[in-house]
Every structure is written in C-alpha cells, then in structure tokens.
Amino acid sequence: MTMGKPSRRQFLKIMGATGAALLAGKKAAVANEGHKINNETIGMLYDATKCVGCKACMSACKRVNGDYGSLSYERAKFDTDGLWDAPEDLSGSTRTLIKLFKQSEQEWSYVKYSCMHCQKPSCVSVCPVAAMTRDPETGIVDYNKNTCIGCRYCQVACAFNIPKFQWEKAIPQIVKCDLCKNTNLPKKGISACAEVCPAGAIMFGKRKDLLEEAEKRLRENPGKYINHIYGANELGGTNHLYLASMQFNKLGLPTLKDEAPAEFSEKIQHTIYKGFIAPVALYSTLCFIALKNMKGHGEDEHDTKNDKGGHH
Amino acid sequence: MGHDEYQTHEAKILTPSFIVLLTLTLIGFALIILRFVKGIGTVSNMSDGYPWGIWITYDVATGTAIACGGYAMAILVYIRNRMHYHPMIRSAILTSMFGYGLAGFSVMVDLGRPWNAYNFFVPSKWQVNSAMFEVAVCVMAYTMVLIIEFLPAILTTLEKTEWKTLQHMLDLVYGRLGMERPERIGDRLDKVKELAAWARPRLDKVLIFVIVLGITLPTMHQSSLGSLLLIASTKLHPLWHTGFLPLLFLINCMYIGYSIAILESVISCYAFKRPFETKELSGMARIIPFLTVIWLSVVIGDLAWRGQLGTALSFNFYSCFFLLEFCLIAAGSLILFSKKKRESIRWLFVSAALIVFGGALYRFNVYLIGFNPGKGWHYFPALAELMVTVGIVAFEILGYQVLVKLLPVLPRLHTREQHAATHPLGEKA
Numbered sequence: 001m002t003m004g005k006p007s008r009r010q011f012l013k014i015m016g017a018t019g020a021a022l023l024a025g026k027k028a029a030v031a032n033e034g035h036k037i038n039n040e041t042i043g044m045l046y047d048a049t050k051c052v053g054c055k056a057c058m059s060a061c062k063r064v065n066g067d068y069g070s071l072s073y074e075r076a077k078f079d080t081d082g083l084w085d086a087p088e089d090l091s092g093s094t095r096t097l098i099k100l101f102k103q104s105e106q107e108w109s110y111v112k113y114s115c116m117h118c119q120k121p122s123c124v125s126v127c128p129v130a131a132m133t134r135d136p137e138t139g140i141v142d143y144n145k146n147t148c149i150g151c152r153y154c155q156v157a158c159a160f161n162i163p164k165f166q167w168e169k170a171i172p173q174i175v176k177c178d179l180c181k182n183t184n185l186p187k188k189g190i191s192a193c194a195e196v197c198p199a200g201a202i203m204f205g206k207r208k209d210l211l212e213e214a215e216k217r218l219r220e221n222p223g224k225y226i227n228h229i230y231g232a233n234e235l236g237g238t239n240h241l242y243l244a245s246m247q248f249n250k251l252g253l254p255t256l257k258d259e260a261p262a263e264f265s266e267k268i269q270h271t272i273y274k275g276f277i278a279p280v281a282l283y284s285t286l287c288f289i290a291l292k293n294m295k296g297h298g299e300d301e302h303d304t305k306n307d308k309g310g311h312h
Numbered sequence: 313m314g315h316d317e318y319q320t321h322e323a324k325i326l327t328p329s330f331i332v333l334l335t336l337t338l339i340g341f342a343l344i345i346l347r348f349v350k351g352i353g354t355v356s357n358m359s360d361g362y363p364w365g366i367w368i369t370y371d372v373a374t375g376t377a378i379a380c381g382g383y384a385m386a387i388l389v390y391i392r393n394r395m396h397y398h399p400m401i402r403s404a405i406l407t408s409m410f411g412y413g414l415a416g417f418s419v420m421v422d423l424g425r426p427w428n429a430y431n432f433f434v435p436s437k438w439q440v441n442s443a444m445f446e447v448a449v450c451v452m453a454y455t456m457v458l459i460i461e462f463l464p465a466i467l468t469t470l471e472k473t474e475w476k477t478l479q480h481m482l483d484l485v486y487g488r489l490g491m492e493r494p495e496r497i498g499d500r501l502d503k504v505k506e507l508a509a510w511a512r513p514r515l516d517k518v519l520i521f522v523i524v525l526g527i528t529l530p531t532m533h534q535s536s537l538g539s540l541l542l543i544a545s546t547k548l549h550p551l552w553h554t555g556f557l558p559l560l561f562l563i564n565c566m567y568i569g570y571s572i573a574i575l576e577s578v579i580s581c582y583a584f585k586r587p588f589e590t591k592e593l594s595g596m597a598r599i600i601p602f603l604t605v606i607w608l609s610v611v612i613g614d615l616a617w618r619g620q621l622g623t624a625l626s627f628n629f630y631s632c633f634f635l636l637e638f639c640l641i642a643a644g645s646l647i648l649f650s651k652k653k654r655e656s657i658r659w660l661f662v663s664a665a666l667i668v669f670g671g672a673l674y675r676f677n678v679y680l681i682g683f684n685p686g687k688g689w690h691y692f693p694a695l696a697e698l699m700v701t702v703g704i705v706a707f708e709i710l711g712y713q714v715l716v717k718l719l720p721v722l723p724r725l726h727t728r729e730q731h732a733a734t735h736p737l738g739e740k741a
Contacts, residue, residue: 090360148424149425150423151423168350254686269539282528293390293395294520
C-alpha cells in the first residue's frame, strides 16, 4: 500500500516532463519546416495528346541506362524468338513505360510512366541510410545502390509506386528513373527519352519553363486538354509534369492532395525527437524513479528482516 | 537482485516437442538459404505493390510487440515499484531477448542488400527523418540491452557449474587421441569461474541503468513502428491512417506485453507442470483494462474527429477487420474488469489471448490488411514465406525451452510462496 502512492505521483512527473519536452520540440520543429517549390530545378513535361505510342523512349532508356541502371529486356510469352522488349509495367528491369488507355474506339490516350522527381519526395524522407537523395540544384531524385540496404521503405512510401525492386535476383537493387543523371545528361544535357521522342511529346528543361509551356498549351487549345497540369501541385509539386485529354486518374495517375506526405510524417517525427530532448528526459526521469524505488525497497526489506538474497 | 529467486528447470531437453520444433526450424532455415541463393521472389509473394509482407508484418512489427513482456514487466517492477513481481522478470526478459533477436534476424532475411546494413553505423549516412532509422538503431540497442539484462543468469551458471559435461567430453576426446588431458584446461575453466564471480556483483551494481535504458528504448521504437506508416497516407486505409499511430502503437505494445506475460506464464507452468502463478497474474491483469480503455478511447475519439465513424460501421472488408480487432480487445478487457474472473486461470488465459490476438490484428491491419497500394495489386503470403516465419517462431520457442532447462530463469518455487506471504493479495498491483 505504502509503495503505491509515491510511484503514481512519480508517474505523473514523467508524463509532465515528457509532455513539456514534446511541446518545446514542437514549436522549434514548426518554425523551420514548410518547403518551397524550386522552379529552377529540371524535369520533363509529357504531353499525352502528342504521344504516338512508338515507345522509342522506352528503347532509348534501356539502351542508355541498361548497364549503369541494371536494366534488362523482358520477353513476352508469344515472342519465342526474343525480338521485342515487352515489359508489362515498370519493374526491376524497366525505368520508363508507355501504356495505352482505351475507353472506347474514339476515346483513348497513351501515358508514360517514370519517376515524378517530387519536390518533397517521400522516398528520400523515409530512406534510413540516405541511399535515396534529392539534389537541391537539379531536383533529381537519385538512388545509390552502394548505400541501399534493400528495406523497400521507399516503395511503401511512394504514392506513385515508382521505385521497383529486383525480386528475382540474389543481389537485388531498386530501379527508378534518375533523369539519366550519370549517362545521357552529362553527355548531351538531356534525358534519353526526351532526346529520342519523334513526336515532341516529352519536353525537357527547367521546371519554370515547363510550367510556362504547359500553361501556354492549355491557353491556346481550349477544350483539347483537361484543364490541369498534373504535378504542378500534387504532393507538394513534382518535376515530371503531365498534360492529357483524359482524366488523369484513368491514366493511372492518382488523384492526390497538395500536401507532401513527408511533411506530415516528418512533422510528427520531429515533434517527438527534436534535439533528442524527450528521450533523454524520459531516461533521466525513469532512472530517478527506479533508483528511488530500489532504495526504498532495500530499506523496507531490511526493516522487516525478511530479505532473501535482497538487492543492492 | 537476489539470484536465488530463480531456478533451473530440471527436465530432459530432448522431448517430442523439441524434435517437432527442431524440424520446423530446419525447414525454415533451409528456405532462408534458398532465399539468399535465388532471391526473395523465389520464396515470397511480395511484390512492388506489397513490398512488405508477412516477414515485416509478423516477425518485426507484431513479433516485437509480443516480445514486449520484458518491457512491460520492467515498468511494473522498477517504475511502478512492484518488487514482488521480480521473480517473474527473468523469463519475460528471455522471451523478449528471443523475440527481438529474431526480429532483427528476420530483418536481415527480408533486406535486399543486408551487406550494406553497416551504414547504420556511419554517421554521414544517418537519415534522422526516417522512422525506419530510429526503429533500426533502437531495436539493435535494445537487443544488446536485453542480452546484458539476461547476463546475470549466465554468469551465475558459469560461477556454479562444475563443467561436468565438458570435462567428460574432453576426457573422451583426449582418451581417443591417447593423450593426457593438459592441466591448463582445468585452470582455464577455473579462471572463467573466477571471472564470472568477479563480474556478477559489479554488473549488478550498474544493471539498473541498463534496465532503465531497456524501458526507454522500447518506448521510442514501439511508437516509431507506428510512425513508419505515417508516410503511406494514400495507401493505408483512413480507418488506420492517423497522426496518433505512434501513440496507438506504444499503448498497444504495453497491453500486449502484460497479456503475453500472462499467457507465457500460464503456458509454461502448464507445460513444465509447475503450479500456476495465479496471484501474480491476477494482479498484473488489473493493469491491462486501464491501458486498453485509453487505447480504445483514442481510437474512437480519433475516428470521430476525422469523421470516419461511418466508415468504421460500414461493414465492408476494411470495416470488418477493424471491428474484429476492436471487439477482440474490448471483449478481453471486459472480462478483466471482473475481480472474480481475474482470479481464475482459465479466464485470465482467455482474456489475455483475446487481447494479444486483437492487438496483433491491429498491427496486421496497419501493415498489411489496411494497406492498399492501388488497383491490380494483391498479396497473400506464399507457403515458403510462411514456413520461414514458422521456422523462426519455432526456433524462438525451442530456444526458450532449452535455456530454461540450462539456466536459472523460472521463479524459484519457495521464494514465490514467501513473496505471496509477505505481499498478500489484498495489496494492489
């Protein structure tokens, strides 16, 4: 009975101490967060109404990035001669992909998938060992297989399901577009897919120029497009932008909020761990209580002459 | 703490259950070898849509909660000052040690590029925004803490052992070789004994600081296990995706911790034919409903605040799993509110089991069942994938079974009676 009361009071003390630490952390965290879109970074504008579905971009991507990015050709079952590369989706062998969405004979659209190069990427926010990085200058979201531990948290985090894992390999890695950062870009100043597109469907450049061009197309062609630049604000903005004549969610581009999920999760994580104050406060408070309890118990047992082995 | 509070369970190691568990363990480990040779896709149904399967969901996210018995008991004994539970703590720590150690092992099986895991120790690679980083570092540290907490059991044994089996084996080997056994072996064994006798009281003195670390670390990483899914705002169903995930995971691991301590005690007393620890268990069971009521209130309050109560009662796929989880925990707690039922081993067992299942289902809901990456993705674990998990769990039980027969882990029977006498049941616990 006598032991119960002090311990409950001490419990309240811990709650108070950690609560205060949490509040202190929260203010500091809110003050230095909130990200801004950097329009000087580079990206791509894909215009689905211009795309002819020739897949030259897919072929160029594999040709250029095959060795560096660990890509390979995917054979179709019917293709016994192995003539074509026939990926069904983005995968551990394929960084970019053209798909056709057909609603009716009159209504259809191609769509190109590859990394969206978010302004506030979830994959970068969650990677425990900084294998996913975003270059603040170029805005390129890059992957380093020499650091990656293969935990696949980036896959869980990405709202676009872009990072892919090599499930069939003993030495697997994550595969995703890096805007030809180490291949075509340094050599030619443009990503391979944008370079080879014969229809002008992929425009490569600074985000501000891409946005300007997209707005111009929307303005000059009323009725041709859905009046929305996909990626302009989605999840805090992406550097891969889309124009299309069909609803974006039908093309496999999910309807998303403007807030980056990483803002939300980091806010909570920073609130708890800012300056490591809360864990230290918790540890010291618990030490204080535990030592006091041990001491009290020792005396108690000594008094009653009843210790069996006792303690220290 | 007094080391004669504990005793080694005297029984044969080679039992039928030992053989069964060993077989399952070996199957699991064979499949793990296959996974490393041929890739994760060979044994698992995980996909780019469901990159985390049963290994992360069960072995890591749920397994560590089930291994929270040591955490819950440490809070009870050292912070809430209920020293009369002290004799029960060592077996709780042993199961926690296995739970956490094997969760760490499962992670290494699940990681695609485990050889790069050293990056957790390279400060330039630390990514403190990542809940995964926090979980990984804390789980590694806590596993070390658990080993240190368990060390006294090993040291006591080293100190007292006569090395009979080892000496016998050495004699046999040297006999075969036709040589005399060198004197220095005996000396070395004595050295080990002396070292253990020297280390044990010194360890005892600082142990409390390690024990408190063993309370701080799970508080941190169990909440972070909830934080892990905060980022998946578009994939995790709104019934479970909330800013309260860290808090819910923390309370969840506490009530699972106390419930699993009850289950483990009942099961091991039954299996090892020891008297049930009814008094201690009913005292511990009193704490659980307080925790579950807080948890259930946060869940309901949060759903109401986010306007999702209608979703919860819509009886679709997600709603049914949510209601199942909710009802299991609520039912278990209701039973424990009754003093009479808390004093019956059968009801204690039933209610603790309901709460462990409900609490574990909550974690499954968050990591797998409520997780929907989009159209066209499906996941159900492959047989080989399940067998890896079964193998790891079998190894865990096997290890516990063997170690309680080798080391002083279980409460010594006579001290427990003494404790009962000095701390009558009327005292609140």
